């Protein structure tokens with residue numbers, strides 16, 4: 001069975017970046033583990049935010065692991081890299097999702113870099129986008145029409161009602177826009193940048 005590890009710097013990063021794709025993998029019974037580097041304490045009460053992350057993971061039955069690094073002070077040094085690498089090894093991950101390092105938020109920049117270093121032995125590594133990603137050149141597309149509602153439900157665990165409504169609208173629009181960009185009308189898409197991807201050639205498909 002495929003094993004997936006996803007790295008998020010703050011509560012809701014993974015939910016906005018790649019949750020629809022994770023939900024699709026869970027439908028296929030893949031193991032999905034979500035690593036959260038910080039509790040997002042600069043943006044609210046840490047305990048509340050951690051409980052929201054757990055509730056979001058429960059929407060798809062993903063495993064949740066909290067690292068306990070400080071919000072706003074994520075590093076790409078050996079401590080962060082080793083922690084991520086150990087979790088990837090424990091899960092025997094086939095695919096890792098990480099934040100793009102080309103981002104306005106310093107935690108996303110450092111967390112993304114740390115993830116790329118920590119995946120030196122991982123076969124497949126994809127970067128997801130967040131609302132603060134500054135340069136994103138999508139190369140891989142996943143139709144998440146089937147799981148978009150689960151993604152929005154997971155996101156809604158994190159926000160006040162007003163923010164939640166706005167986030168939901170933005171997420172729906174982005175999914176449609178990514179489909180429109182590649183002329184896949186009617187689909188709703190999450191886009192990724194590829195660090196590495198092994199193409200399996202199956203002549204029966």
Ligand SMILES: [Zn+2]
Nearest residue numbers: 009010013105
């Ligand atoms: Zn974030």
